[in-house]
Amino acid sequence: MSIAVFAYASFQVPVWCGAVNRDGRTYCRNNAYGVLMGCRNRQHRWQKLKMIVLRSKVGDVSRAVFPTAKEKFNAFLAVAGLLSAIAAVIVPVFTGD
Template sequence: MKLLGKYWGYAVAFVVVYGWFSGSLGPNILIVLSVVAFLYSLFQAPVWCCAETRNQEFCRNNAKGVLMGCWIREHRWQKLKWFVRRSAWGQLSRRLLSGFNGIAASFSAVGTLVSAAAAVITLIVKTV
């Protein structure tokens, strides 16, 4: 049960995938579940910090979410600056895709963002 408490957002993402392929969930539910899984990936998924240390290496402390750093305050700001500055997106993606947890959280974030956008478009088309 402790494992489910830590990785609950991935279970929500699997429900979203199931909902798209089975057609059993409406667009409203898919939007809500996609947004919840997206926010989980950004702010709560267990990943490595991967901020740059003073020795020009990856920080291997545990962090929560793709956007959040570890307990070191400067690392939190560093990851947020990488996300905001377009010139640093390559460095951010290299750091995030360096471990399995980072890859899972990154693909979950992108997938659920696309899912939410597609569900919104589906909802708009159905109401028109």
């Protein structure tokens, strides 16, 4: 179930795109699905994934991936789901259950 929460929050939750526009100062406000995905523009999808991997500027990454409180909550939901899934696998290994 935790993996499903992580996958839904990362790739299916309806959010704004948040990729940097050509002027370099504003962010795309088109609809997108998932915190990690961009809008219908192919360049925006690659731009968001590239920003997360390369992390040239932390402020740009946080503004692009989490432009509003809704996206911040969805990102928290994704991280919590991933941590829950990891804990569900690791705890039984160490406790012997």
